[in-house]
Amino acid sequence: QKEVEQNSGPLSVPEGAIASLNCTYSDRGSQSFFWYRQYSGKSPELIMFIYSNGDKEDGRFTAQLNKASQYVSLLIRDSQPSDSATYLCAASYGNNRLAFGKGNQVVVIP
């Protein structure tokens, strides 16, 4: 069973601050990593993906990947109330499948 772990509890951040989310994965063969955002009662929507070690920036979001440590992170800069959601980390494995973590809830306090 491929595992993706997101162990942090709900994260509360003040508006304008940086939110930091972490994720570890078990399959060393995973090549692709994804962050999805899921608002309450809605389906997940893709925020960004990362394939290579290092940082990838897209607007206020930065994904970081360290394959040696099997670790993926997501930084949200200048957090806004609209960023309040659950963030799901996913890692690829065979036959175009993804394994998802249970998610981290982020609450941005105005």
Added chain:
Amino acid sequence: SQTIHQWPATLVQPVGSPLSLECTVEGTSNPNLYWYRQAAGRGLQLLFYSVGIGQISSEVPQNLSASRPQDRQFILSSKKLLLSDSGFYLCAWSYGGETLDTQYFGPGTRLTVL
């Protein structure tokens, strides 16, 4: 652009009743298709995936089944629902035949079994 549809949006069914959920994708050909279930407080569980018409792979043994009668249509079924089948059912697609793994989700069906 690609669009994915799911229906119904919500469903309340008694235990022991049958189930049929439908998913269709527009704007792409030969997609990979996936069915997930998200139970309350739990992560996304992959139920079935398909890489082509009539090709279904099951991830978890259960009383559910899936079919892909057309290239862009994916159906999730059950003959007799259990209480434990309640949850948020999500269909997703990705580009077929490529190395890109990105999956895009439909709006979901919220199923309550009473």
